[in-house]
Amino acid sequence: MKRLALTALLLGLTASASAGFLESALDILLRSLRSFSGAEALKYSLHYDLQGQRSGSGEDWVSWRLEGPVRVATVDTSDAQWRGEGPVVGQVVEWELRLRVDPTVAGLPRNTQTELGSTSLRLELADGSVLTELLDDPATPLPETDIPLQGRLLFELGPIPGGSGPYPARYRATGCMGVQGSGSGALAGRRGALCISGAFGFPRRPADFAELRSFEQVEAVSGFTLVLH
Amino acid sequence: MPLRLKRLARAGLYACLGLLVACSGSSSPPGGEGLRSLLIHFEVNATPQAPYVDLAAGEVFFRFEGDMVASAVDPATGQVTGKGSKSLGRFGPAVVGFRVNPARSPTSSDFLTFRCIDCSIHFADGALLRPLLPGDATIPAGEPLRSSAFDIPMQGHFLQNLGVLSPQTGGIGFGLRGVGCGGTQEVTGKGLLAGGRGTICMNGQFDFSSPSPAALAQVLAGFADGGDAAEVAALLQLLAGSLLTGRSDCAITVQGQRS
Numbered sequence: 001m002k003r004l005a006l007t008a009l010l011l012g013l014t015a016s017a018s019a020g021f022l023e024s025a026l027d028i029l030l031r032s033l034r035s036f037s038g039a040e041a042l043k044y045s046l047h048y049d050l051q052g053q054r055s056g057s058g059e060d061w062v063s064w065r066l067e068g069p070v071r072v073a074t075v076d077t078s079d080a081q082w083r084g085e086g087p088v089v090g091q092v093v094e095w096e097l098r099l100r101v102d103p104t105v106a107g108l109p110r111n112t113q114t115e116l117g118s119t120s121l122r123l124e125l126a127d128g129s130v131l132t133e134l135l136d137d138p139a140t141p142l143p144e145t146d147i148p149l150q151g152r153l154l155f156e157l158g159p160i161p162g163g164s165g166p167y168p169a170r171y172r173a174t175g176c177m178g179v180q181g182s183g184s185g186a187l188a189g190r191r192g193a194l195c196i197s198g199a200f201g202f203p204r205r206p207a208d209f210a211e212l213r214s215f216e217q218v219e220a221v222s223g224f225t226l227v228l229h
Numbered sequence: 230m231p232l233r234l235k236r237l238a239r240a241g242l243y244a245c246l247g248l249l250v251a252c253s254g255s256s257s258p259p260g261g262e263g264l265r266s267l268l269i270h271f272e273v274n275a276t277p278q279a280p281y282v283d284l285a286a287g288e289v290f291f292r293f294e295g296d297m298v299a300s301a302v303d304p305a306t307g308q309v310t311g312k313g314s315k316s317l318g319r320f321g322p323a324v325v326g327f328r329v330n331p332a333r334s335p336t337s338s339d340f341l342t343f344r345c346i347d348c349s350i351h352f353a354d355g356a357l358l359r360p361l362l363p364g365d366a367t368i369p370a371g372e373p374l375r376s377s378a379f380d381i382p383m384q385g386h387f388l389q390n391l392g393v394l395s396p397q398t399g400g401i402g403f404g405l406r407g408v409g410c411g412g413t414q415e416v417t418g419k420g421l422l423a424g425g426r427g428t429i430c431m432n433g434q435f436d437f438s439s440p441s442p443a444a445l446a447q448v449l450a451g452f453a454d455g456g457d458a459a460e461v462a463a464l465l466q467l468l469a470g471s472l473l474t475g476r477s478d479c480a481i482t483v484q485g486q487r488s
Contacts (some may be wrong), residue, residue, distance in 0.1 A: 026334060026335060026336060026449070026450070026452070026453050028336075029335055029336050029389075029390055029392075029449070030446045030449060030450055032392040032393075033389070033392060033393050033442050033443075033445055033446040033449065041394070041434070042308065043308065043309035043432075043478060044306075044307045044308055044309060045268055045300060045302040045307050045309055045478070046307045047259040071307075072302070072303075072304060072305070072306065072307035073259045073268070073302070073307065074302055074304045075268045075299050075300050075301065075302045075313075076299065077298075077299040077301055077313030077314075077315065078299070078313070078315060079267075079299065079317070079354075079421060080267040080268055080269045080298075080299035080300070080313070080317055081258075081265075081266070081267060081421070082258060082259055082266040082267055082268040082480065082482075083257065083258060083259065083266075084257060084258065084259040085257075086304055086305075086307060087305065089306060089307055110379060111379055111380065111381050111412070112380065112381075112382065144336075145336060145390045145391065146336065146337055146338065146390070147338045147386075147388060147390065147391075148338075150338075150384055150386070151410075152381070152384075152410075154381060154412075154428070156378070156379040156381075157381075157426055157427065157484060157485075158484075158485075160261065160262075160263040160264060160484050161263040161484065161485070162262045162263035163262075163263065164262075170261060170263070172427060172428065172482070172484065174410040174428045174430060174482075175384075175410055176384075176386070176408040176409060176410060176430065176432065178338065178388070178391075191391050192391065192406070193388060193406065193408045193432055194432075195408055195410065195430040195431070195432040195480065196430070197259070197266070197410070197428055197430045197480040197482045198259060198261070198482070199261050199264070201261070221259075221261040222259060223258070223259020223266060223268070223480060223482070224259075224480075225268070225309075225430070225432040225478055225480060226432075227406070227432045227433070227478075229391070229394060229406075
């Protein structure tokens with residue numbers, strides 16, 4: 001009886017604490033909603049070309065640590081064609097991406113059975129801006145703004161035609177994530193979102209996820225839009 | 230090293246990298262060879278769409294339609310400076326559902342999401358983009374390439390957790406950031422995207438004309454202890470009860486058949 005009462009008391013305290021934390025986080029949001037953000041949104045059209053090394057794997061996941069240049073993705077205003085041909089304006093210093101799949105699937109997973117997430121990002125732009133993820137920090141007691149990468153690897157679209165070089169087997173990748181700016185450039189102190197629309201390249205076509213997670217090296221190439229206010 | 234010297238060194242490094250890349254002569258689409266990519270800018274207005282509101286599902290429905298042009302980008306910096314002047318066609322009609330998830334806090338980007346129910350994009354060059362609809366047995370005339378064995382559902386998120394913005398259209402009300410990616414396919418075999426399959430990703434803003442940010446805050450405050458049906462209904466009413474517009478730069482990237 002005493003044990004039951006103690007359990008009930010502990011559960012009650014835990015629930016109160018959780019509600020308190022949630023309310024505090026919400027209070028911060030509600031305060032921010034009562035006035036407009038004064039900053040006008042800054043938008044960018046960019047492109048990355050990254051080389052990656054496998055950094056870990058498990059039965060249903062594999063992660064890669066990527067780095068490489070970021071350049072301007074230009075647009076032809078007559079027909080909207082988007083090309084990754086501009087000058088280098090930054091560098092992905094570190095980006096760890098994690099692919100999680102349904103391990104029970106035979107062959108490569110369906111589009112809806114892949115989750116592409118991000119566990120760390122540092123993107124430095126030439127103007128001194130530094131972009132990192134906008135995620136809740138589990139080490140702090142109050143929840144922060146949490147906009148994790150919600151991405152997918154789209155195996156069902158099939159390999160992209162015309163692959164060559166060390167990573168000829170390329171598959172589409174897509175998704176959006178929250179980012180925050182720091183440093184000394186135009187994006188310092190701003191928050192917003194980054195949306196990718198590109199591809200992952202592998203040394204050969206994998207038969208299944210077990211083979212895919214065995215690849216030591218990959219590449220990631222993508223245009224992306226960046227909007228922060 | 231003093232900070233200024235560090236910045237100079239970094240700027241020099243990027244300039245050198247820029248020259249190397251320029252010399253490599255790359256002119257491929259942003260996702261690499263074998264892909265066709267567009268970056269468009271759309272500006273759409275919404276009208277209420279039957280069944281208007283589904284209280285049980287926590288969803289409200291709109292029909293969006295408007296103009297689209299190319300995004301204008303500064304080729305030196307990558308900053309999106311505006312939009313092109315030439316119309317590229319018509320964005321929409323796009324039937325979209327906004328869904329409230331009361332199990333998530335408004336501080337989460339999973340609290341208010343959106344999905345594409347039936348979306349069309351009509352390009353002036355004859356291309357027509359439609360959703361990937363597996364098992365669709367009612368393929369309209371003029372969409373011979375439509376059938377698909379798989380789906381890439383739109384995963385759209387409102388970012389109310391980034392705060393409210395001034396409406397881009399001016400006037401009262403408020404703006405909320407909206408982002409998301411989903412599947413698409415070109416179904417007529419015409420134009421730059423002919424027969425391609427791939428994705429569309431928006432990174433923009435929705436503007437709500439009538440309620441004030443304070444009214445939104447008041448409704449969201451009701452979700453502090455988890456929302457009930459009345460609070461979900463109040464939020465849906467707030468969303469549905471105003472004129473709604475949307476603006477976004479939007480990446481469309483496809484692969485495959487070109488006629």
